[in-house]
Structure formats: structure tokens, C-alpha cells
Amino acid sequence: MNWQQLISNKRLGQEERHALRHDDRSEFKRDSDRLIYSAPFRRLQNKTQVFPLPGSVFVHNRLTHSLEVASLGKSLGDDVARRLIEIHPELRGTLFEEIGTIVQTACYAHDMGNPPFGHSGEKAMQAFFTEGPGISLKEKVSPHFWEDITHFEGNANAFRLLTHRFLGRREGGFVMTYTTLASIVKYPFSSTYASKHGKFGFFATEEETYKKIADELGIIQKDSSEAGICYVRHPLTYLMEAADDICYEIMDIEDSHKLKLLSFEDTADLLLGFFDEETRKSIRKRIEEEGVTDQNEQVVYFRACAVGLLEAECVNVFVEHEEEILNGTFEGSLIKHISELPRKAYKHCTEVSVDRIYRSKAVLDVELSGYKIMETLMEALIGAAVEPEHFHSQQLIRRFSSQYDIQSPCLETRIMAVLDFISGMTDIYALDIYQKINGISLPLI
Numbered sequence: 001m002n003w004q005q006l007i008s009n010k011r012l013g014q015e016e017r018h019a020l021r022h023d024d025r026s027e028f029k030r031d032s033d034r035l036i037y038s039a040p041f042r043r044l045q046n047k048t049q050v051f052p053l054p055g056s057v058f059v060h061n062r063l064t065h066s067l068e069v070a071s072l073g074k075s076l077g078d079d080v081a082r083r084l085i086e087i088h089p090e091l092r093g094t095l096f097e098e099i100g101t102i103v104q105t106a107c108y109a110h111d112m113g114n115p116p117f118g119h120s121g122e123k124a125m126q127a128f129f130t131e132g133p134g135i136s137l138k139e140k141v142s143p144h145f146w147e148d149i150t151h152f153e154g155n156a157n158a159f160r161l162l163t164h165r166f167l168g169r170r171e172g173g174f175v176m177t178y179t180t181l182a183s184i185v186k187y188p189f190s191s192t193y194a195s196k197h198g199k200f201g202f203f204a205t206e207e208e209t210y211k212k213i214a215d216e217l218g219i220i221q222k223d224s225s226e227a228g229i230c231y232v233r234h235p236l237t238y239l240m241e242a243a244d245d246i247c248y249e250i251m252d253i254e255d256s257h258k259l260k261l262l263s264f265e266d267t268a269d270l271l272l273g274f275f276d277e278e279t280r281k282s283i284r285k286r287i288e289e290e291g292v293t294d295q296n297e298q299v300v301y302f303r304a305c306a307v308g309l310l311e312a313e314c315v316n317v318f319v320e321h322e323e324e325i326l327n328g329t330f331e332g333s334l335i336k337h338i339s340e341l342p343r344k345a346y347k348h349c350t351e352v353s354v355d356r357i358y359r360s361k362a363v364l365d366v367e368l369s370g371y372k373i374m375e376t377l378m379e380a381l382i383g384a385a386v387e388p389e390h391f392h393s394q395q396l397i398r399r400f401s402s403q404y405d406i407q408s409p410c411l412e413t414r415i416m417a418v419l420d421f422i423s424g425m426t427d428i429y430a431l432d433i434y435q436k437i438n439g440i441s442l443p444l445i
Contacts, residue, residue: 001326003088005218006235007095007102008179012163012213013172028098031180032105038174040112040161041066046426047111048118048366060251062111068251070107072311073243077103079315080239084322099236105176106183106240113157115423116430117370124374125152125419126198133379137386137415144204144228145412147191149419151198155186157423159202163209166403166420178213182234185210186241188219190228204228205416220328232328242314242334246307249349254303256357257296264295270352271302273345274309310346313338370427373434377422380437385414399433 009027011017035041044063060068077100085091115121128134129150138146148156162181163173185201187194188210194200202210207229214221214231223230250271257267272280283305287298314334321337324330335346357363384393385406400406404417425433434440 001218001220001232001235001328003084003091003096003326004094006179007099008217009095009177010216011172011175011177012181012209013165013170013175026098026101027177028095028101028105028180031176032101032108034174034176035105035108035112040424041108043424043426044111046428047114047116048121048370048427060255062114065247065251066108066111069110069240069243069247070104072247072307073107073240074100074104075311076239076243076314076318077101077236079311080318083315083319087319087322099239102177102180102183103236103239103243105180106236107243109158109162109180109184110240110244111154111158113159113161113423114154115157115374116425116427117366117374120367120370121374121430122152122154124371125378125422126150128375128378128382132375134382137382141412141415142204144190144192145415147194148203149415151191151194151200152419152423153187153191153198153200154423155184156191156200156202156206157419159185159210160206160420161424163206167405168403178216179234179236182213182217182219183236183240185234186237188214188233188237189222189230192228193223193230203416222328235325238318238325238330238334239314242310242318245333245335246310246314249346249353250303250306250310252353252357253349254299256353256360257299259362261357261360261362262352264299266352267299268302270345270349271299271306273348274306274342276341309342310335310338313342373430374422376434376437377425377430378418381418381422382415385418386411388414396437 011027041063044066045061047062081097081099085097091097115125117124126149129137129146134149141149159181161173162176162184165171165173182188187199187201189200190202190204190207191200210231211229214234217234219234220232221229222232253262253267253270256262257264262270272283275283283302287301292298292301317334317337318325321330336343338346381396384390384396387393388397388407397406400417400421404421405413406417406421408414408417422430
């Protein structure tokens with residue numbers, strides 16, 4: 001792969017207007033603005049990241065997480081651009097200089113396809129078809145579609161959200177640039193290639209769209225068959241992934257300290273564990289000299305130091321492995337290739353997070369409640385899609401927004417309309433619909 005082809009500002013759905021565009025903003029900045037002002041992006045403020053939505057302590061939701069990931073992604077892209085232009089001066093003055101904005105925009109988009117209630121919501125949608133009443137649909141849909149819905153994936157759903165032409169919308173969905181769209185696809189293959197972790201990059205309905213983008217950008221194709229397609233990643237996807245990896249791991253630790261799941265001492269040990277002894281002493285001395293005695297502020301400073309180190313490490317890995325990344329032979333994430341000390345510290349943070357954060361009562365409670373809500377919504381709304389002629393089905397179908405093709409004569413299209421509707425809900429809206437379906441809540445007139 002080569003950078004000149006990989007970075008394209010051609011827009012999906014408006015290819016014929018490509019040569020006519022003239023604007024003081026770059027096309028990639030236009031992508032960024034388009035997402036920030038969109039309804040699906042705003043809805044992230046009411047979707048669970050890890051912990052329940054705020055009570056007395058405000059912790060991260062999907063929106064604040066995405067903003068922080070985007071900020072870090074911009075730094076990663078800008079620093080990589082600066083370093084690689086020194087190595088490849090022919091890239092100076094080209095669209096390559098804008099990769100910081102491209103990565104930032106991909107980071108804004110990376111969680112937009114996630115359903116309510118975090119990973120438990122995603123699991124509930126999958127389990128409806130693998131363990132629940134949805135099993136009966138297997139013989140009524142195509143094998144490829146069955147793979148898609150039994151592996152329902154927030155990443156694939158984000159690509160659909162940005163590219164699919166929903167009813168009443170224009171061709172090309174959000175009409176984003178090819179490079180921005182390619183940069184959000186962490187798993188560039190069909191669900192039929194999903195490994196044990198079940199991740200994939202696009203539903204069958206968007207497969208041709210991804211192929212069109214990948215072929216235009218010169219992304220290497222690894223495999224293709226009637227069952228699906230498989231490509232290597234667009235190089236900038238590694239930077240988007242690194243920003244997400246750093247933020248969710250480090251910020252979850254800061255949130256856990258605020259919620260008193262981790263003591264100050266434990267939090268400090270985790271965040272300073274990325275540094276050698278001399279640097280740790282230097283960081284603590286700086287805090288002392290500046291008179292920072294508040295423990296929350298100290299944690300903020302420790303977190304900033306850890307994030308800064310990890311950002312620099314990931315930039316180094318990307319630059320050092322540029323050839324492998326462009327050849328499609330690079331294995332794993334950037335985080336897995338950083339220096340030994342921070343790599344071990346990151347691994348330790350992950351282990352502590354699993355043991356003391358993700359298995360905590362606060363997280364378990366929201367997962368249990370969220371799973372039940374999503375399970376109920378799936379059963380009621382998929383049931384309405386399968387048997388739309390029933391009276392209660394018609395009542396439920398009237399709840400759907402006009403953009404969802406729930407009236408289609410095709411069963412698969414109606415099922416996807418349900419998945420689109422449910423995955424677009426906020427936590428509170430999902431709870432509201434759940435209560436109304438179960439007669440728990442009646443509207444006030």
C-alpha cells in the first residue's frame with residue numbers, strides 16, 4: 001500500500017462531485033464537523049461506557065470517552081505525520097499532512113454503532129439469536145445474514161450507520177470521505193471470517209460498500225469468496241485503536257478512584273507503574289513543588305503523564321513498523337509492541353481492571369439490568385418484525401422512526417430495521433420503551 005493512494009478525500013455517494021469541491025475547510029475537517037453535529041453522536045452522552053450513568057459522581061459515558069479518544073487520536077496522527085514527513089519529504093504538502101484530523105474523526109465515530117448498556121447490550125442482541133427465541137429464525141434467513149446477526153457487532157454497526165442509505169436519507173449515508181470510513185474499520189472482514197472473539201467490520205448489506213472503498217484506496221485484499229471478503233487494515237486504523245486502548249484503560253482507572261473502587265495508593269501505583277523509579281520520584285517531586293495536595297488532582301497528573309508516555313510509545317511503534325503496516329504484515333495492536341516496562345504496566349492495569357473494576361457490583365448491576373432490558377426489547381420488536389400482521393405487532397411497529405424499513409416485504413430487512421432501531425437507542429430511551437412494553441410506566445397526559 002502507498003500513502004498517496006491511501007489518503008483520499010473522495011466522498012462516498014458523491015464521487016461525481018469530487019473534482020468540483022472548493023472550500024476553506026479540508027474535506028477531512030468537514031467529516032469531523034459532520035459527526036460532531038449529528039444526532040447519533042449526541043446520543044452517546046446517554047450511553048453507558050463502563051459504569052452506570054452518573055449519580056453523585058460524574059464518570060465517563062460514551063460521549064466523554066469519544067471526545068478524549070479523539071483528542072488523543074489527533075495527537076497520534078499529527079506526531080506520526082511529522083515524523084514520517086521527515087523520512088518521506090515527498091509527502092510534504094499532500095493530504096498526508098492531514099492524518100491527525102482523519103484519525104480524530106475516526107475516533108469520534110468509533111463508538112457510534114454501540115447499542116445501549118455497553119457490552120451487555122451487545123451480548124443480549126447476539127444471545128437472542130443464539131440462545132433465545134431468535135434461534136427459530138435460522139432456517140428463514142440466509143447463512144451470511146445469520147452470521148451477521150449472531151455476531152452483532154458495534155464496530156460493524158458504526159460502519160453501517162455512516163454508510164447505509166436509510167429511508168429518506170441521501171445516497172452514501174453520512175457521505176464521509178473514503179479514508180475516514182476505512183480508518184474506523186478495525187476488523188476489515190465479513191462476519192463469516194470472524195474468529196473466536198466474534199469481531200468483524202461490516203454487515204453483508206455494507207460489504208460491497210467496503211470493497212469499493214478498500215479497492216479505491218489500494219488496501220490489500222487477503223481473501224474473497226462467496227462467503228465474504230477479508231482485507232488488511234487501513235494503516236490509520238492502528239492509530240484510532242491505540243487512542244481507544246489508551247483512553248479506556250487509563251480513564252477507567254481514574255473513574256474507579258473517584259468511585260472509591262481503587263484506593264489512592266493503588267491508583268498511584270498503577271499509573272506510575274509505567275515509569276522507572278527515577279521518573280516516578282521526579283513526578284512526585286513536581287507535584288510537591290507545585291503544591292498539589294488534593295488526591296484527585298494528583299491522580300489527574302499521574303494519568304496525564306501515563307497517557308503522554310503511551311502516546312509517544314505508540315508513535316514510535318508506528319514509525320518503526322511503517323513498512324510492515326503498509327505491507328499488511330504487522331501483527332497485533334500498537335500497544336502490544338511498546339517498550340517492555342510500559343507494556344507490562346499496561347498489562348497489569350488490564351488485569352486489575354478485570355478483577356476489581358469490570359467485576360465490581362456497580363458494573364455488574366448495570367450489566368444485569370441492561371441485559372434484561374435489551375432481551376425484552378429484542379423479543380418484542382423482532383417478534384413484531386417476524387409477524388407484522390398481528391395487532392400488537394402493529395402497535396409496536398408504530399414506535400419506529402420513518403428512517404427504518406420495518407414495513408419491507410423482506411424479513412431480513414425488517415430484522416435489520418429492528419437492530420438499527422434498538423442499537424440507536426440511549427440507555428434511558430431503551431428503559432422507557434421497556435417499561436411501556438411491560439406496562440410498568442404509563443404516559444402522563
